[in-house]
Amino acid sequence: MFRWAIIFAVIALIASLLGFGGVAGLSQDFAIIFLVVAIILAVVAFVSRGRMP
Template sequence: MFRWAIIFAVVALLASLLGLSGVAGMSKDFAIILLVVAAIFAVIGFISRGKI
């Protein structure tokens, strides 16, 4: 999921350089959402490993 967040961040950067503000905004939002979800899953994974 971190990979998808990075891909969307790169797409947002390229779109902003090309002047496509709508695409850049949506890609940025998707990147942030995926980054937060991936971080939450990583924390849950680390916590659950210690309990097994």
């Protein structure tokens, strides 16, 4: 998930430099969504790892 967030962030950066505002905004939104999901999954995995024997 972190890989996808980084990929979409790079796409957003390149698109904004080339002047494609719509693509940049959409890629930024996807990057934020993937980053939030990845952080939530990492926290859940960390918490559940301590509870399982």
